[in-house]
Amino acid sequence: MTISQIIFLVVAGFTLASALMVVTTRNLIHAALFLVATLFGVAVVYAILQAGFLAVVQVVIYIGAIAILFIFAVMLTRRDMRDRGPQMNRMQWIGALLALLIFIGLSFLLSSWDGYSAVAQEMPADFDTMGRLGEALVSPDAYLLPFEVASVLLLAALVGAVYVAYTRR
Amino acid sequence: MMSFSDFTTILPLVVLTAWACVLLLVDLLIPRNRKGITALFSALGLALTLGLTIAQLGRQGSGFNDMVVLDGFSVFVNALLLVSGLLGVALAYGYVKRMGLERGEYYTLLLFSVAGMMLMAQAADLIVVFLALELLSIPLYILAAFARPKVESEEAGLKYFLLGAFSAGFVVYGIALVYGATGTTALSGIVAAIPSSSTLMLTIGAALILVGLGFKIAAVPFHMWTPDVYQGAPSAVTAFMAAGAKVAGFSALLRIFATAFPSLGSSMSDVLWALAALTMIVGNLIAISQSDIKRLLAYSSIAHAGYILMAFVPFGNPDVRAVSVAAGLFYLVSYAITNFGAWGVVIALEKAEGRGLALDDYAGLGRKYPALAAAMTIFMLSLIGLPPTLGLVGKFYLFRAVIAGGYVGLAVIGVLTSLISAYYYLRVVVIMYMREGEPTTTSEPYLNMTTAFAALVTVIVSLVPAPLFAWASSAVLKLF
Amino acid sequence: MNNEWLFVAFFIVIGALVPIAAISVAWLVSPKKSNPIKQSTYECGIETVGESWVQFKAQYYIFALVFLVFDVETVFLFPWAVKIGQLGLFAVVEGIIFIGILIAGLVYTWRKGMLEWS
Numbered sequence: 001m002t003i004s005q006i007i008f009l010v011v012a013g014f015t016l017a018s019a020l021m022v023v024t025t026r027n028l029i030h031a032a033l034f035l036v037a038t039l040f041g042v043a044v045v046y047a048i049l050q051a052g053f054l055a056v057v058q059v060v061i062y063i064g065a066i067a068i069l070f071i072f073a074v075m076l077t078r079r080d081m082r083d084r085g086p087q088m089n090r091m092q093w094i095g096a097l098l099a100l101l102i103f104i105g106l107s108f109l110l111s112s113w114d115g116y117s118a119v120a121q122e123m124p125a126d127f128d129t130m131g132r133l134g135e136a137l138v139s140p141d142a143y144l145l146p147f148e149v150a151s152v153l154l155l156a157a158l159v160g161a162v163y164v165a166y167t168r169r
Numbered sequence: 170m171m172s173f174s175d176f177t178t179i180l181p182l183v184v185l186t187a188w189a190c191v192l193l194l195v196d197l198l199i200p201r202n203r204k205g206i207t208a209l210f211s212a213l214g215l216a217l218t219l220g221l222t223i224a225q226l227g228r229q230g231s232g233f234n235d236m237v238v239l240d241g242f243s244v245f246v247n248a249l250l251l252v253s254g255l256l257g258v259a260l261a262y263g264y265v266k267r268m269g270l271e272r273g274e275y276y277t278l279l280l281f282s283v284a285g286m287m288l289m290a291q292a293a294d295l296i297v298v299f300l301a302l303e304l305l306s307i308p309l310y311i312l313a314a315f316a317r318p319k320v321e322s323e324e325a326g327l328k329y330f331l332l333g334a335f336s337a338g339f340v341v342y343g344i345a346l347v348y349g350a351t352g353t354t355a356l357s358g359i360v361a362a363i364p365s366s367s368t369l370m371l372t373i374g375a376a377l378i379l380v381g382l383g384f385k386i387a388a389v390p391f392h393m394w395t396p397d398v399y400q401g402a403p404s405a406v407t408a409f410m411a412a413g414a415k416v417a418g419f420s421a422l423l424r425i426f427a428t429a430f431p432s433l434g435s436s437m438s439d440v441l442w443a444l445a446a447l448t449m450i451v452g453n454l455i456a457i458s459q460s461d462i463k464r465l466l467a468y469s470s471i472a473h474a475g476y477i478l479m480a481f482v483p484f485g486n487p488d489v490r491a492v493s494v495a496a497g498l499f500y501l502v503s504y505a506i507t508n509f510g511a512w513g514v515v516i517a518l519e520k521a522e523g524r525g526l527a528l529d530d531y532a533g534l535g536r537k538y539p540a541l542a543a544a545m546t547i548f549m550l551s552l553i554g555l556p557p558t559l560g561l562v563g564k565f566y567l568f569r570a571v572i573a574g575g576y577v578g579l580a581v582i583g584v585l586t587s588l589i590s591a592y593y594y595l596r597v598v599v600i601m602y603m604r605e606g607e608p609t610t611t612s613e614p615y616l617n618m619t620t621a622f623a624a625l626v627t628v629i630v631s632l633v634p635a636p637l638f639a640w641a642s643s644a645v646l647k648l649f
Numbered sequence: 650m651n652n653e654w655l656f657v658a659f660f661i662v663i664g665a666l667v668p669i670a671a672i673s674v675a676w677l678v679s680p681k682k683s684n685p686i687k688q689s690t691y692e693c694g695i696e697t698v699g700e701s702w703v704q705f706k707a708q709y710y711i712f713a714l715v716f717l718v719f720d721v722e723t724v725f726l727f728p729w730a731v732k733i734g735q736l737g738l739f740a741v742v743e744g745i746i747f748i749g750i751l752i753a754g755l756v757y758t759w760r761k762g763m764l765e766w767s
Contacts, residue, residue, distance in 0.1 A: 144233060147743070
């Protein structure tokens with residue numbers, strides 16, 4: 001077992017454990033903080049895969065903005081942070097069974113894929129990920145159109161969010 | 170370097186998007202009680218874009234390294250979407266004023282949504298499909314919740330948003346699996362890579378995309394959100410949503426499956442067969458017990474998604490694909506026009522606080538407002554598929570294409586469910602003419618124009634359907 | 650292996666250890682003689698009233714929402730900005746269009762009075 005495998009296992013365990021805590025903890029703020037931990041774990045996985053830009057994006061967007069938005073939303077809407085209702089309902093065993101089946105199915109699907117056993121190639125040290133991405137985003141032969149559409153999409157989302165959240169007349 | 174032809178393939182889309190962005194800013198200068206000006210500007214933008222789209226007739230091409238295509242299919246669908254947008258604005262013009270919802274954002278969001286739908290019709294890359302899906306959906310979520318803080322509208326917006334986001338997740342997962350199997354997201358690349366890729370993964374990816382888009386077009390069993398959202402959203406929004414989102418969803422499904430996955434025809438056709446049959450049966454059966462006109466039309470819209478899905482079943486069979494795509498497009502036109510007309514009548518009878526929406530409120534309409542009742546009768550006949558309406562012609566072409574594809578059983582289910590649907594559609598007619606009542610309606614010029622336009626098109630095009638069907642038949646998909 | 654990230658991991662470990670060490674040392678060496686005044690939130694200040702879990706002002710949320718949109722914009726623009734020197738005029742124009750569309754959103758929010766604290 002190599003060092004990177006050990007690091008991956010530790011990070012994966014940490015991510016899964018905090019993801020489990022997100023859904024089991026009763027305090028909504030704690031759930032949001034565990035979510036931050038989960039998202040951070042995912043960022044580390046990106047870093048292990050040498051996707052440095054994605055790792056930074058994961059931290060900047062998901063932890064820096066979305067998780068904060070979650071925490072704000074919880075603080076805005078709930079006076080009482082503790083959820084006292086039951087955490088399970090009658091369908092819990094069916095749900096668990098379904099989740100297990102989907103997990104087995106997906107594992108089977110991915111293990112049948114020829115890329116599953118492939119070993120990732122180490123990227124050359126001078127590989128300019130960010131530069132390549134920057135070029136691809138504005139090149140008409142690559143992702144120019146999605147790039148501009150993303151901007152329009154953000155604008156539409158902004159207008160919508162402002163309309164929905166706006167209370168003053 | 171970008172060539173000019175890249176740009177001209179999506180020229181109408183660019184114009185509409187730029188128009189929407191500018192309108193967003195212009196709207197800030199328009200005083201609060203004069204938002205009708207924004208509506209007129211948005212209609213102007215849609216009309217201009219419609220002109221540019223029509224000017225693209227007969228042109229073929231692709232742009233941005235096969236990210237978008239321009240073909241007869243996209244021109245046809247875009248023209249239909251723009252007409253839907255125009256009718257949506259016309260229905261909303263008086264309605265939002267009357268309901269106290271008049272905000273400039275309504276029209277800008279509607280334009281953004283139409284832009285997303287048009288992009289969806291032209292998308293030839295799964296990334297663009299996903300972006301278009303979001304661009305058309307996000308404004309629709311907001312529009313569904315536009316009547317906030319009315320609880321029903323907020324519920325509609327939230328429900329639509331949650332299930333829409335959930336279904337978008339399916340689409341993304343499907344795209345990821347397709348990418349995993351083929352190593353590309355471009356439809357042209359997928360076609361080329363299919364012979365050497367894992368069929369299992371590709372099939373599951375395609376199925377997940379189907380599930381995700383199935384939510385958008387409200388196919389059973391992904392229809393759960395439809396009645397609540399259609400009922401809670403402001404009626405003018407529902408009218409636009411029912412037509413626009415369906416047209417866009419179907420065009421994306423048709424393009425993805427017919428151009429990229431024809432090799433999956435043998436395995437996916439059975440699934441689509443079941444989906445279409447289930448959608449027709451469930452939609453029509455549940456509609457029988459509805460007593461609210463908005464819910465009734467919501468289930469009717471589910472049922473019609475089933476009919477349109479029929480056109481889709483033989484997608485892997487190159488012999489009948491052209492005729493079934495043409496029949497599907499024709500049926501989309503017939504459904505969209507009829508749908509706008511029926512919602513126009515609903516809006517004419519709807520009053521503040523959600524009154525005037527029960528079927529009983531239609532009692533006596535035939536005696537007091539004969540023109541409106543006649544129009545509603547035409548729309549109901551068209552939704553059933555009886556003469557002299559567009560619905561009949563649409564169903565005729567559709568069933569013919571399905572039988573040509575060798576799916577006689579499905580056509581029989583279609584005919585039987587149409588018979589079932591006659592029960593609840595005709596009940597509306599019976600209530601209008603046979604029952605005594607004192608209905609009150611609102612008469613607004615643009616609303617009346619929309620209803621009259623829809624009624625006239627429904628009748629006249631049914632008498633001379635050949636030109637429209639010829640156009641639909643020439644609207645072929647560009648294959649890679 | 651990912652040497653660049655080892656530094657980051659190193660900093661994270663140190664960043665976590667320092668406060669843990671400080672708190673543990675304080676916990677180990679401090680005398681533990683508790684009384685009610687020491688247990689209160691502010692030992693020498695005003696008595697606290699009510700719970701510390703209070704509802705936030707809605708305005709924070711709207712700011713966070715607007716921030717999120719521009720945060721995502723930054724992510725898209727960052728790789729573009731890194732490469733801007735080599736990309737040529739055309740790419741610069743594209744970036745400006747991208748920013749321009751979002752500036753429309755900023756103007757909209759501003760004119761709607763969303764950026765004012767009230």
